[in-house]
Amino acid sequence: MNRLLARRRGLCLVLAAPSGAGKTSLSRALLDGDAGLSLSVSATTRAPRPGERDGEHYFFKSDQQFADLVANHAFLEHATVFGRSYGTPRASVEQSLTAGRDVLFDIDWQGFRQLRDALPGDVVGVFIRTPSLADLRDRLIARGDDPANIARRMAEAETELAHQGEFNFIIENHDFTEALADLRAILRASRLMTCRYASLPARPDRA
16 A cells, blocks of 8 residues: 555544543444444453343453453553453454554543553543532432442542543533534544554654
8 A cells, every 4th residue: 555545543532531420421422423433342350230241341251361361461451440350452452443443442540541551642532521520419419329429429530530631632511412522523633633644754843
């Protein structure tokens, strides 16, 4: 292939947010309207829930299998949450990027850091937040969370908000339609960046 007409390299779009900010709904809507974007499937040591299928929702692993994968550097990022381990398989993501396919990630700020370090230049981070902490609390109450869970989620939210400046973009989800439009615009602009075409001649200011 002529290097001037080289295929675009795929990108990793990371969405992070405090619980209740609307990240899951935005992710689903973005995926539903974009055939060129797929959701990263994580490995986990937790047991499958009713209706979940191995390889589609998660790659279900034993504790030993997961530990072996970590030892073999098979994950781009991994973490333990509430006693269960989660990780992003390296091989499938790298294959997608090489083939020019984009991958959506639903991970926290710590996972974003690990992924960005593992794939420098391939990761675009978007932090989604509510207009205020009071608004976030109201959303958690409206969805039926119990008081103890709300208190825990609010404490976690403050920690997550402290890291929002590490991301490339911030979306304030006060209106779902507007937030989704912003998210689609970010994805489109990121796909069009010249850095996605690694074989192009360098710009003069980067030579």
